[in-house]
Amino acid sequence: MPKHVGEGSGSTDAALDSVFHALSDPTRRxxxxxxxxxxxxxxxxARPFDMALPSFTQHLHVLERSGLVTSEKKGRVRTYRLATQPLERVDTWLAxxxxxWTRRLDQLDALLYDLKEQQR
Amino acid sequence: MPKHVGEGSGSTDAALDSVFHALSDPTRRxxxxxxxxxxxxxxxxARPFDMALPSFTQHLHVLERSGLVTSEKKGRVRTYRLATQPLERVDTWLAxxxxxWTRRLDQLDALLYDLKEQQR
DNA sequence: GGGATAGTTAGGCACATGCCTAAGCATGTG
DNA sequence: CACATGCTTAGGCATGTGCCTAACTATCCC
Known part of the structure; x- marks a missing residue:
């Protein structure tokens, strides 16, 4: 079982697993x-895709399981909507x-500055 | 062959495919x-992970193929570095x-405002 | 030069993924 | 009521994934 090495529980979050997985396919993106x-x-x-409907519907299922979309059925028609929270979670992780890495670059910058000061 | 429905070539970008795929695994994140x-x-x-070294090295290969990391070998030691450009590409896609969706909400807001004005 | 260290390659296994076709079900329409 | 439409379920297939062990190679050090 891997131990946490990063900050917080986000990196091992199964939700992030499935969101990144859902977005790893061009059709789903x-x-x-x-x-x-x-x-x-x-x-x-489905219309823009040259794909059998059951294949395409599987992609919608992956998106729904990851939480990126929600759906609602009225009569024979199922309507999908974007759920933005998972994308915000990706955004948070990226931030x-x-x-x-910005902090690291700042520290490197400061170090270089100090070295240059010492050489005067 | 799926046709483009979104903006630009980013959504069908194979690079985004592999970056999102690389990040869909908790070990790699x-x-x-x-x-x-x-x-x-x-x-x-590898140290924090309870995993055979060849298994772990495969994860590094996935990361390197996606462009998220680069490596350099000196003697028997291979050193990895983060390459930030792919993460910036994810950030761009999210933006x-x-x-x-923000534009859509603004348009909805404006519509509601107009409807309310008409009811006065 | 032999042993230790760091990492690589090869092959295997169980399961997941991404597509397909066929058949079926629920709802809507003339 | 028969047909059309929208979608679901079932099963199959080829390939990919994520782990394993075993064996190997390259480099370093005493």
Whole structure:
């Protein structure tokens, strides 16, 4: 069982696992992009793709299981919506990484400055 | 062959595929977090994980193929460094999504405002 | 030069993934 | 009521993934 080496529980968060996994496929990323423009039905979402409907629906299932989208069925039509919280979680994780390497660069900068001062 | 539905080529970018895939695993995310604190050798990186070394090295290969890390061998020691550009690409993709759903919410806001004005 | 250290390569296994077709179900329409 | 539409479920297949052990190679050190 791996032990935590980073900050917080985010890095081992199963939710981040599934969100990154969901976004690792171009079809699913394009679905997320489309839903950013507003809700859409299964047929609407599937239309641009040259893929069998059951294959495409599997991608929607992956997105829903990861929490990136939610769906609601009315009659025979299922409508999907983007759920932004998982994307915000990815954003938070990235911000923590950026702060980390930026801090390191700042420290390197300060070190170089000190070395230059000593050489005067 | 899926046709583009989103903006730009980013969503179908194979590089984004592999970056998101690399980050979909908790072990690899922890490696990225550790490298944010500075370069480290294979042994350094592997130490916190209860995993056979060849298994762990495969994770490093996935990270390197995705471009998230680079490595350099000196003697028998291989040192890894974080390469931040792929994380910036993820950040860019997220920013585009956020702008998209924020724009949609702004439009919805404006619409509601207009409807309320009409009811006066 | 032999042993230790750091890492690599090869092959295997169980399971996951991403596509397919076929068949079926629920709802809507003329 | 028969047909159309929207979607679901089931099963299959080829490939990929994430772990393992065993054996090996390259480098370092006493």
């Amino acid at each position: 394009q679905v997320v992009e489309r839903l950013g423009q507003g809700p859409a039905t299964t047929s609407d979402l 923590v990484q950026r702060a980390r | 922890q490696v990225v977090e550790r490298l944010g604190q500075g370069p480290a050798t294979t042994s350094d990186l 585009v999504q956020r702008a998209r």
